[in-house]
Amino acid sequence: MVNARAVAETVTDPELPMLTLAELGVLRDVTERAGRVEVTITPTYTGCPALDAMRDDLRSRLAEAGYADVSVRTVLDPPWTSDWISESGRGKLAAAGVAPPGPVPHRPSGPIPLTLGPTRRVRCPRCGSADTVELSRFGATACKSLRRCEACREPFEHFKEI
Amino acid sequence: MSFDNALGAIAEDNDEARWAFGTGFHDPLAGVDTAVPDGVDRGDLASYCLMLGDDALIMSHRLQEWCTHAPELEEEVALANVALDLLGQARLLLARAGVAEDAVEEARRGEDDLAFFRDAAEFRNVRLTEVPNGDFAHSIVRLLLFSTWRLALLDRLRASRDPVLAAIAAKGVKEVAYHRDHAALWTIRLGDGTDFSHARAQRAVDELWPLTGELFGVHDVERRMADAGVGVDPSGVRAEFDAVTSEVLATATLRAPEPEPPRLAGRSGDHTPALADLLAEMQSVARAHPGATW
Numbered sequence: 001m002v003n004a005r006a007v008a009e010t011v012t013d014p015e016l017p018m019l020t021l022a023e024l025g026v027l028r029d030v031t032e033r034a035g036r037v038e039v040t041i042t043p044t045y046t047g048c049p050a051l052d053a054m055r056d057d058l059r060s061r062l063a064e065a066g067y068a069d070v071s072v073r074t075v076l077d078p079p080w081t082s083d084w085i086s087e088s089g090r091g092k093l094a095a096a097g098v099a100p101p102g103p104v105p106h107r108p109s110g111p112i113p114l115t116l117g118p119t120r121r122v123r124c125p126r127c128g129s130a131d132t133v134e135l136s137r138f139g140a141t142a143c144k145s146l147r148r149c150e151a152c153r154e155p156f157e158h159f160k161e162i
Numbered sequence: 163m164s165f166d167n168a169l170g171a172i173a174e175d176n177d178e179a180r181w182a183f184g185t186g187f188h189d190p191l192a193g194v195d196t197a198v199p200d201g202v203d204r205g206d207l208a209s210y211c212l213m214l215g216d217d218a219l220i221m222s223h224r225l226q227e228w229c230t231h232a233p234e235l236e237e238e239v240a241l242a243n244v245a246l247d248l249l250g251q252a253r254l255l256l257a258r259a260g261v262a263e264d265a266v267e268e269a270r271r272g273e274d275d276l277a278f279f280r281d282a283a284e285f286r287n288v289r290l291t292e293v294p295n296g297d298f299a300h301s302i303v304r305l306l307l308f309s310t311w312r313l314a315l316l317d318r319l320r321a322s323r324d325p326v327l328a329a330i331a332a333k334g335v336k337e338v339a340y341h342r343d344h345a346a347l348w349t350i351r352l353g354d355g356t357d358f359s360h361a362r363a364q365r366a367v368d369e370l371w372p373l374t375g376e377l378f379g380v381h382d383v384e385r386r387m388a389d390a391g392v393g394v395d396p397s398g399v400r401a402e403f404d405a406v407t408s409e410v411l412a413t414a415t416l417r418a419p420e421p422e423p424p425r426l427a428g429r430s431g432d433h434t435p436a437l438a439d440l441l442a443e444m445q446s447v448a449r450a451h452p453g454a455t456w
Contacts, residue, residue: 045246045247045250045333045337046247046250046251046253046254046330046333046334046337047246047247047248047249047250047251047253048250049246055192073194074191074192074194075194076194076254076326076329076330076332076333077325077328077329077332078332079329079332079333079336080333111314111317111402111405111406112313112317112335112339114342114343114346114406114409114410115339115343116343116346116347116350116413135236136236136237136239136240137240137340137343137344137347138236138239138240138243138244138344139239140239142243142246142247146236160340162336162337162340
């Protein structure tokens, strides 16, 4: 029988099927005791509608591997951050045309400052140019913004730093 | 597996895994430790969660009304994203309210009971969230005022003695910071844009500003929850609200009216007729078919 953690680590994200939940940092822990498996996940966004699908996928994949007694625990704290996406996950995002997130900026003490100007340089995942502009802070899913490369003129998605 | 047409494919039964957006949502707090900390008044905690949850739910609904009506596709997607974040926060907060108000699991009201089977006078949202949409500038200015206030509240709520509220707040801070930036950028673009867009934006500020006094009124529940280290005293976030809104409005060349005196209205169930109209639409399907899933 394959180790439960190894099985859980093969489950992919419903919205970003090129990434596993482990690479995305959503899969926080897998414990196995006397045939009982407990999986811990942390949602990327509060309103993420894919969370139910993730639970179902984890349960059914583990059931296929012979684990009948599986519970999926949700942990909200600490909140998910894009810093948890693994190196291999970042590579797969880029290969799929999604610019991976940079490091989440450190928050200064005091009130959260407004961020009105361009915050960072994002490289085009197709041609590598750093000459890109933001088209919209919100893309097709909550975790991505929409940008365009001024060099190759192609639009692309950028995984937000959060 | 083959289907004659696309309709057949989406009508297939027992395949929720394919339908992240369909029916059969689980309890949003499923798998979360929801024990109420010792010494925390369950009734007050429930009321407080309803206040924050109703703000998010009603604001989300007004934003959802832009779907298929926004001036451009990118903005339609953006407003829908903001609405989805707030709906997610509302689901968690209403579910938390249901757990807090009744220790007995079987007797609890769930998120859908609270969203779809309460009447207007039982809602605790501030009026700023419920007034009908106007033009695009109106929704942008409303989002600026709302998200500036909510971000300041949630930022302080991260230190709540209730670990569930603290976790919801910590997540919400990241989301609402994005909403506020987005609204601020658009406010500046419209206010400091053409004469036409400036006039529209100024009109939106003048219309919505009288509703901001309510953001800083302190309901007895809020005061007790703040004293207990569970909630946030809204009067304490006024300085931050004033600083951020005056900075954005000045950059947008818009005139900020004088600060409004604090007052209570929606927090006590005292709403405008617009809320009943909104609920009549939002609740109609659930009330026509109680218990149905789709």
